[in-house]
Amino acid sequence: TLTFDSLSDEKLVLKNSDVWENSLTLGDGKLEVQSNSFQIRSTNPMDLDDNVDDILFNVEPQELTLHAKEFLRPALGGHNINTSLETKSIRGDLYHDLRLESRTQSVLIEADKDIHLESRGGDIMSQSYDNTILTANEAIRMQTKRLEFRNLPLFDKTADEINAKDSYQLCICESGQLFAVRPDSVCKADAHWCSVQTNDQ
Template sequence: MASYSNITPGTSRHHRHQETVYKVGIYGWRKRCLYLLILVLTSVIIVNVALTVWILRVMNFTMSGIGKLQFTKTGIKIGGEAEFLKTLYASEIKSKADKNLVLQSATNVTINARNGLENTTKGRLIIGPKHLVSYNERFVIYDTKDKMLFYADENEVIIGAKKVTFTGSEGTAFEGPVQTPLVTSVPGQDLRLESLTSNVVIESPQSVSLSSPIGQVSLSCFNDINLHSRQGKISLDAASIAMKNLPESAPGSSNNADVFELCACQNGRLFLAPPTSGCRATADFCD
């Protein structure tokens, strides 16, 4: 509060007129509103500080990370399950030494290998609920000893396992040629090589062997069975060889119906002849 004196010149200094008082400051309801505003702001600041401290406490913020997410010199370490809403870019993803690495998705899991310089996708692996698709120039599977078990590209498919077993109940269908040193069946089951609408061709640069240690070997077809050897011979090794339903040159002319001579025409056709008459047949018999 300040007071000012107003003295008119020419009058006595001791004569004082009525003083005018000017109040400086905030009083009344304005002062109460100011105090109330300061109190509200102080309360909001205290609440914000408390919430910030609580969030830091709950989320476990530290200098090395947040919660189970830790930042290390080699990368990011997650101590539990992590959910990524968008694409994850990483050079390596691995689990602990005694834990499994599980990748889950509501639709499918897609893994892309990209070329950073060209910004193109070089390889892709899609794991869906009903399919597994791989896009790449080559697909190779190795075992723990770094031995190749399977190889596939646009030119060839190689299976490096010692034994390949097909367990399908309807068999295995091959649309193209199959090259293998050995074809066997599961013990106790038959091995069948068949073609329902075309031919079955078995070729080898050296030899072809058909054997069955316990059971029997049966060849059957609708038309002809051709056994052809370019330079070698065809061997039939068995304790008993039977050729059934061969035609007879003179039916009913043999004295002993159980004994015949085995004859061959010039074109290779086999026929039976009575043992006493020799291999004689009419000209049209060997046509």
């Protein structure tokens, strides 16, 4: 055991020949570290996961990494971010799903430019107990081999004829653009509408 006993702050400084400095300061209610990298390692890596090393906490100028089986906070919703999280990227590891969830409020994802969601090895699922709303000033683009709408209600013209004026057919151009027409109309648009090019085409 190495013990330091002092009436003032304790500071441990390490230097090399190039005067590159790491320092550790222990003060009244504080621990201050000056370094380009700071790590906390587990004494028992097997408690974490067989697929990761023993690093619990790692801080570098470009990245901050936390690893644990769970991030716990004494709140009903689990780990809670009270205001906002601003970052260039949020990603899950190779062996677990990435999940963003709000059980009682809303999850808001916004950007000044584009929002890009990509999964290279599985599904992207959005689930809401009320409504899922996608809003854009210009276009919402989906690039996929197949687009499915499941569990849609069937329209019975005889039973729902009063509301027939509020229903539409969903049509698609060869360019991928969608448009709606009345249920008794032909699914056809003029050449100008389907020839409008988006920025990605």
